[in-house]
Amino acid sequence: MKNKRLVLAARPKGLLVKQADFRMEEVKLPALKEGEFLIKVLFLSVAPVMKFYMQDGAGIEAPLQLGDVMRGRGVGKIIASKNAQFKIGDIVQGKCGWQEYAICDGSPYFMMYKVRQRKLPYSTALGVLGMTGFTSYFGLYHIGELKAGDQVLVSAAAGGVGTTIGHLSKIKNAKAIGLASTDEKCKLLMEKLGYHGAINYKKENISERIDHFFPEGINVYFDNVGGEILDIALTKLKKYSRIVICGRISQYENSLNSSEYALKNWYKIGATRSKMQGFFIYDFEKDFNQAEEQMATWISQGKLMYQEDILEGLEQMPIALNRLFERKNIGKQLVKIAN
Amino acid sequence: MKNKRLVLAARPKGLLVKQADFRMEEVKLPALKEGEFLIKVLFLSVAPVMKFYMQDGAGIEAPLQLGDVMRGRGVGKIIASKNAQFKIGDIVQGKCGWQEYAICDGSPYFMMYKVRQRKLPYSTALGVLGMTGFTSYFGLYHIGELKAGDQVLVSAAAGGVGTTIGHLSKIKNAKAIGLASTDEKCKLLMEKLGYHGAINYKKENISERIDHFFPEGINVYFDNVGGEILDIALTKLKKYSRIVICGRISQYENSLNSSEYALKNWYKIGATRSKMQGFFIYDFEKDFNQAEEQMATWISQGKLMYQEDILEGLEQMPIALNRLFERKNIGKQLVKIAN
Numbered sequence: 209m210k211n212k213r214l215v216l217a218a219r220p221k222g223l224l225v226k227q228a229d230f231r232m233e234e235v236k237l238p239a240l241k242e243g244e245f246l247i248k249v250l251f252l253s254v255a256p257v258m259k260f261y262m263q264d265g266a267g268i269e270a271p272l273q274l275g276d277v278m279r280g281r282g283v284g285k286i287i288a289s290k291n292a293q294f295k296i297g298d299i300v301q302g303k304c305g306w307q308e309y310a311i312c313d314g315s316p317y318f319m320m321y322k323v324r325q326r327k328l329p330y331s332t333a334l335g336v337l338g339m340t341g342f343t344s345y346f347g348l349y350h351i352g353e354l355k356a357g358d359q360v361l362v363s364a365a366a367g368g369v370g371t372t373i374g375h376l377s378k379i380k381n382a383k384a385i386g387l388a389s390t391d392e393k394c395k396l397l398m399e400k401l402g403y404h405g406a407i408n409y410k411k412e413n414i415s416e417r418i419d420h421f422f423p424e425g426i427n428v429y430f431d432n433v434g435g436e437i438l439d440i441a442l443t444k445l446k447k448y449s450r451i452v453i454c455g456r457i458s459q460y461e462n463s464l465n466s467s468e469y470a471l472k473n474w475y476k477i478g479a480t481r482s483k484m485q486g487f488f489i490y491d492f493e494k495d496f497n498q499a500e501e502q503m504a505t506w507i508s509q510g511k512l513m514y515q516e517d518i519l520e521g522l523e524q525m526p527i528a529l530n531r532l533f534e535r536k537n538i539g540k541q542l543v544k545i546a547n
Numbered sequence: 548m549k550n551k552r553l554v555l556a557a558r559p560k561g562l563l564v565k566q567a568d569f570r571m572e573e574v575k576l577p578a579l580k581e582g583e584f585l586i587k588v589l590f591l592s593v594a595p596v597m598k599f600y601m602q603d604g605a606g607i608e609a610p611l612q613l614g615d616v617m618r619g620r621g622v623g624k625i626i627a628s629k630n631a632q633f634k635i636g637d638i639v640q641g642k643c644g645w646q647e648y649a650i651c652d653g654s655p656y657f658m659m660y661k662v663r664q665r666k667l668p669y670s671t672a673l674g675v676l677g678m679t680g681f682t683s684y685f686g687l688y689h690i691g692e693l694k695a696g697d698q699v700l701v702s703a704a705a706g707g708v709g710t711t712i713g714h715l716s717k718i719k720n721a722k723a724i725g726l727a728s729t730d731e732k733c734k735l736l737m738e739k740l741g742y743h744g745a746i747n748y749k750k751e752n753i754s755e756r757i758d759h760f761f762p763e764g765i766n767v768y769f770d771n772v773g774g775e776i777l778d779i780a781l782t783k784l785k786k787y788s789r790i791v792i793c794g795r796i797s798q799y800e801n802s803l804n805s806s807e808y809a810l811k812n813w814y815k816i817g818a819t820r821s822k823m824q825g826f827f828i829y830d831f832e833k834d835f836n837q838a839e840e841q842m843a844t845w846i847s848q849g850k851l852m853y854q855e856d857i858l859e860g861l862e863q864m865p866i867a868l869n870r871l872f873e874r875k876n877i878g879k880q881l882v883k884i885a886n
Binding site: 447453454471478480488 | 777786792793794795807809810811813814816818819820821822823824825827
C-alpha cells in the first residue's frame with residue numbers, strides 16, 4: 209500500500225510558507241509491528257505553531273529536521289491494528305502528520321485519543337470538540353476565570369479558538385465582543401457565533417469601539433494576537449481583570465523584521481491588580497473528556513455553534529497554513545484528506 | 548492640647564518632594580466626640596504611593612486636596628477614648644496621617660488594627676508585622692505561589708517589602724537573589740536578610756549575574772520596580788513562572804519625562820506559560836492575623852530578620868519620603884514621632 213506525505217524540504221523564510229519548503233513523497237507503507245495500528249487520515253488541522261516547528265521549534269517542541277514528515281494533528285479511521293487498545297473501525301485523533309496514512313503506537317508522543325461517536329462530522333474532533341475547542345474552554349473558564357456579568361474582549365475572534373468564545377461567554381451570562389479583520393467575519397460573529405458585538409480592527413478605531421461596547425471596561429481579554437491590540441486592551445481593564453494569553457500571531461510577522469512590538473501599558477496590570485497568564489492546553493488533559501461532553505451537549509442543545517473552514521486534498525496543506533497568517537480563514541482551518 | 552501636623556501646601560513637581568510642598572501647622576485638638584479616640588503617634592510610615600496621593604491619587608485612593616493633612620499609616624498609643632472597642636493604653640496602627648496626635652473613630656476608612664503586644668518594638672507594626680510584611684508574605688506565598696526549590700528573583704530587595712523576601716523564601720526551601728543599588732545593601736541582603744546572593748544593579752551586568760545564580764532560570768520574580776529590570780527578568784523565566792507585580796518605583800521617574808518604559812519581552816509570558824499578576828494587600832485582610840502570628844513566630848525563632856531605617860521627628864517626613872525615590876533607605880523607612 210502506498211502513502212503520500214509532505215516532508216519539510218527547506219526552512220521557511222518570511223511570513224508565508226512556499227510550496228518549495230515542502231516535498232510530496234509517495235512511499236510504500238511498512239508492515240505493522242506489534243503494538244502499532246494504521247490510520248486512514250480523514251482531516252488534518254493547521255495551527256500557527258507549525259511555522260515554528262519548521263523553523264526553530266519555538267521552545268515548545270523540538271524543531272523538525274529537513275526530510276521529516278510535517279508534524280500536526282489529524283482525525284482518522286483505524287484500518288489495520290496490532291494493538292488491542294485501538295481496534296479496526298475506531299475513529300482517533302492525534303499526531304498523524306501531514307500524510308494520507310499514519311502508523312502509530314499508543315505511546316504518549318502521538319497524543320492519540322479515541323473520538324466518541326456523535327451525530328457530528330469527524331472534523332469537529334479537530335475543532336470545537338478537540339484541542340481548539342478545549343483551548344477556548346479552559347482558556348476562558350479556567351485561566352480567564354469567567355464569571356456571570358463579565359465583559360469579555362476577544363482578538364482574532366473569527367479564528368479557530370475565537371469562534372467559540374462568543375457562545376461560551378453567553379452560556380455563562382457574560383458578554384463578548386470580538387475583533388476581526390473583515391465585515392463579513394464581524395457579521396458572522398454577531399449573527400451565528402454568539403458575540404454581542406464585533407469590531408472590524410482594520411477599519412474602525414479599536415479603542416473608541418471598545419469604549420462604546422464596554423464603557424466601564426473589560427473583565428477578560430482573550431488574546432490571540434498580542435502586540436498593539438493587547439496594548440489597547442490593557443488600557444481598558446477593570447480591577448481584577450484577567451488577560452488570557454493564548455496566541456500572538458501578530459508577533460510572528462514582527463519577529464521577521466526584528467521589530468517585536470514593545471508593550472507600553474504593561475504597568476496597568478499592577479495598577480488594576482489584574483492577571484496576565486499563558487497556558488498549555490495539555491495541562492488540562494485529565495478534564496478533556498468532561499469538556500468534550502459538555503460542549504457536545506451545548507451543541508446538541510443549540511447553545512454552541514462552531515465554524516470550520518475546510519480545504520480539500522493533502523497538497524492544500526501549505527495553503528491552509530498560510531491562510532492563518534493571511535487572516536483568510538473563517539473559523540477552524542482544516543483540510544479534508546479522504547472521505 | 549496642641550497638635551502639630553503636616554498638610555499638603557502644593558502639588559509636587561519632579562521626582563522628589565520639596566519642603567515647600569508641605570506646611571507645618573500647630574492646631575488645638577478638638578474635644579473627642581462619642582465613638583472617637585485620641586492616638587499619640589509613635590511612628591509613621593512612608594510609601595511611594597504617597598507621592599500619588601499628593602498628585603493625582605493614582606486611581607487607588609482619592610487624591611489629597613491642598614490643605615489636607617498628609618495621608619499615611621502610623622502606629623500609636625490611645626491616650627483618650629470615647630469608644631468601647633478602643634481603650635486607653637491600646638497600641639493601634641492605621642491611617643493616622645502625618646501628625647503627632649490623631650483622632651479616629653473605628654470606621655473602615657481608618658483601617659485601624661490593634662497591635663498585639665510582643666517582645667518587639669512597636670515600629671514592627673508598620674514594617675515586618677504590618678502592611679509591609681503582609682505584602683511580602685501574601686505576595687510571595689499567594690500571588691507568587693512559592694514552592695520548595697523555587698528560584699526567586701527580587702528587585703529593590705533592600706527596600707521595605709524586599710528585605711523580608713529572602714528569609715520568607717528560605718523558610719520554604721526556596722532560594723532568593725536580590726537586586727540592590729549599593730554594595731552595602733548587597734552585603735546586608737546576604738549576611739543578615741536570608742538572601743542566597745545579591746546583584747548590585749548599578750555596577751554589575753544584571754542579565755549575566757542572574758544567569759550566574761540561576762543558570763536554569765527563575766520560577767518567581769518579585770517585582771518592586773518595573774521597567775527595564777522587569778524586561779530582563781522576563782527573559783529568565785522558566786515554564787509556569789509567576790511574576791508578582793508589587794511596585795514599579797522606576798516608572799514614577801519615567802512618567803515625569805513622559806517616557807514610560809515599553810516592555811520588549813512581554814511575549815515571554817505566553818511562551819513560558821507564566822503568570823504576571825498585581826494584587827491589593829487589603830484583599831487578604833481576613834488572613835492578616837494569621838500572617839502576623841506566623842511571622843512573629845519566625846522572628847522569635849530567629850528564622851526571619853527584619854530591617855528598619857528610622858529617622859526622627861515629624862519634620863523629617865518629607866525627607867523620609869524622598870529617601871525612597873533616592874533609593875537611600877535600607878529596609879522599611881519609618882519616622883519616629885514620639886517615645
